[in-house]
Each structure stands twice: as structure tokens, then as C-alpha cells.
Amino acid sequence: MPIADTPKPPYYAVIFTSLRTKGDNDYSSTSDRMVELASKQTGFLGIESAREQLGITVSYWADLQSIKDWKADVEHHEAQIRGRREWYSEYRVRVSKVEREYGV
């Protein structure tokens, strides 16, 4: 997974931080499917993900409407329900507006 090649700000970042429960329970396959699905959404700009104990996934979006539409996607909505019930002991979702960006 490379660093997301996002455009010049402003755009939006959804910071999803989680702690996993034990066992896979279809988590890995669903996670791959959600990345695939998200990538096809209108307004999707990129995604970055890493997990040690803590997992952090940051997805980037053109606007708040795109985030709202992705959150309401039927297959994604089912995954969110399984996530709360089975995959995550704790999680937090932060919706933020990227104002500045720099790097190499």
C-alpha cells in the first residue's frame, strides 16, 4: 500500500481507529472488499492503512456528501454492523477536513 496521492487541499479525511477482537470471522476478506468498493465511490481520493495492536485506516474524500454516501452504501452498512458486533472491541471514526498538506 503506497502513500495516497491526494490532490491539493481542501478535501476530507475519515480517520478510522480500531482495536480488533480475537479471530478473523471474515474480517480480512470483508476489509479487502470494502477497500475495493470504497475505491469505486464518487469522490474517493485514496486510502492508507496500517495495523499493529491499534489499527488506523485513513480514507480521503472530495467532500462530505461522498463520505455520507459511502457510509450509507448497503454492503458497507452491513459491514459496519458486523464490525460493531464481531470485529472491533473499540473504534472511533473522526471526520476531518484537510486544510494543508506537505511532504516528499
Next chain:
Amino acid sequence: MPIADTPKPPYYAVIFTSLRTKGDNDYSSTSDRMVELASKQTGFLGIESAREQLGITVSYWADLQSIKDWKADVEHHEAQIRGRREWYSEYRVRVSKVEREYGV
């Protein structure tokens, strides 16, 4: 590392994404020291970090001034220079304003 117990939005998130070069070259000890130092800064609200191939560190701050002050901290500034020269083959820093937050 637990999920950061951030207050009710709005507040700021600095999303630091990086790819490492080979070898440690004091990276681990400096990284620990930077977390320790950042935690003492005015306006610091929390930090979350994970690395697989890609490394993601999200630090949370009360306002833009706190981020600016931390960026200008002398010891942090030296670490940034070493980071660009020695530790990271690629990185991106995104400064964002957290507008909404939800989770369990």
C-alpha cells in the same frame, strides 16, 4: 497504545504517513522521545500510531497554534531534518480539522 481519548470536536488532527528506509539509525529511540515530548506540549490531545509497510501516526491538537509550536520545537525540528535525510523514503503530513467524531 490505546485509542486516543479526544474531546468533543472541533479540534485538529495531524496525519503523518511515511515509508521507512532500511535500518534503524536511532529512529526508534527518537520516535519514542518525540511522543514523550509531544505529550508535554500545550494543546496536545493524544496520539495514535501503527506501522506495517506504511506507517501512520495521527496526533491530535487543540488548535493550529499548538501544531505550529510543536513543529518549531528545537528537538523536534532536528528530528524532522533527520527524518527527511535518513528515516523516510517518502512521507506526507496532512493538517486537518476534525469536525465530527463517533464510535464505541
